[in-house]
Amino acid sequence: EAGVAQSPRYKIIEKRQSVAFWCNPISGHATLYWYQQILGQGPKLLIQFQNNGVVDDSQLPKDRFSAERLKGVDSTLKIQPAKLEDSAVYLCASSSRGINGANVLTFGAGSRLTVL
Amino acid sequence: GDSVTQMEGPVTLSEEAFLTINCTYTATGYPSLFWYVQYPGEGLQLLLKATKADDKGSNKGFEATYRKETTSFHLEKGSVQVSDSAVYFCALITGGGNKLTFGTGTQLKVEL
Numbered sequence: 001e002a003g004v005a006q007s008p009r010y011k012i013i014e015k016r017q018s019v020a021f022w023c024n025p026i027s028g029h030a031t032l033y034w035y036q037q038i039l040g041q042g043p044k045l046l047i048q049f050q051n052n053g054v055v056d057d058s059q060l061p062k063d064r065f066s067a068e069r070l071k072g073v074d075s076t077l078k079i080q081p082a083k084l085e086d087s088a089v090y091l092c093a094s095s096s097r098g099i100n101g102a103n104v105l106t107f108g109a110g111s112r113l114t115v116l
Numbered sequence: 117g118d119s120v121t122q123m124e125g126p127v128t129l130s131e132e133a134f135l136t137i138n139c140t141y142t143a144t145g146y147p148s149l150f151w152y153v154q155y156p157g158e159g160l161q162l163l164l165k166a167t168k169a170d171d172k173g174s175n176k177g178f179e180a181t182y183r184k185e186t187t188s189f190h191l192e193k194g195s196v197q198v199s200d201s202a203v204y205f206c207a208l209i210t211g212g213g214n215k216l217t218f219g220t221g222t223q224l225k226v227e228l
Contacts, residue, residue, distance in 0.1 A: 041220055041221070043160070056215060109157075
């Protein structure tokens with residue numbers, strides 16, 4: 001099956017500019033996640049969608065970050081205005097529940113953002 | 117809240133050496149436990165998982181056993197290869213939840 005697609009792979013912007021990342025999950029996966037991975041740290045969940053509804057956005061900096069998942073398939077994560085500390089890899093993942101109820105996430109290759 | 121603690125890296129080994137990467141967790145309820153691997157320039161890939169106490173997950177020569185009594189899920193491999201060089205993340209999901217909580221990752225470097 002096709003994996004999770006993300007674009008762009010790399011983006012360099014000046015602080016206070018805006019940027020958008022796109023994600024196409026695995027076909028049929030109802031749950032979609034955006035994670036932020038800062039260099040040297042583990043990924044941190046920003047937002048989780050179930051179909052086109054938000055399940056958890058408790059760690060999303062809502063003053064500058066927004067995300068949407070129209071029609072319950074593709075998703076876009078936007079940052080406006082960007083800060084230096086937003087430099088990170090933004091990972092999209094999708095999931096279906098496997099055997100024994102274990103929820104297995106499949107990740108995309110990520111979008112690396114550098115804010116100058 | 118839920119948390120995962122991993123041994124700090126980098127871990128540097130010679131090819132064919134034995135590998136152990138320690139992972140302990142704190143969680144409410146009974147989590148499912150995972151090891152993900154991130155090769156240079158690539159996304160996270162599921163390496164193995166275990167869903168209940170005493171389960172052993174295995175894949176590509178790697179193994180980890182879910183130890184409830186010590187709240188641990190240590191990753192082991194009997195003979196590492198240069199191609200195993202990557203960053204390894206321990207992670208958990210609690211109960212019926214969907215939120216994956218990661219450790220900080222351990223970088224493994226395998227040299228000839």
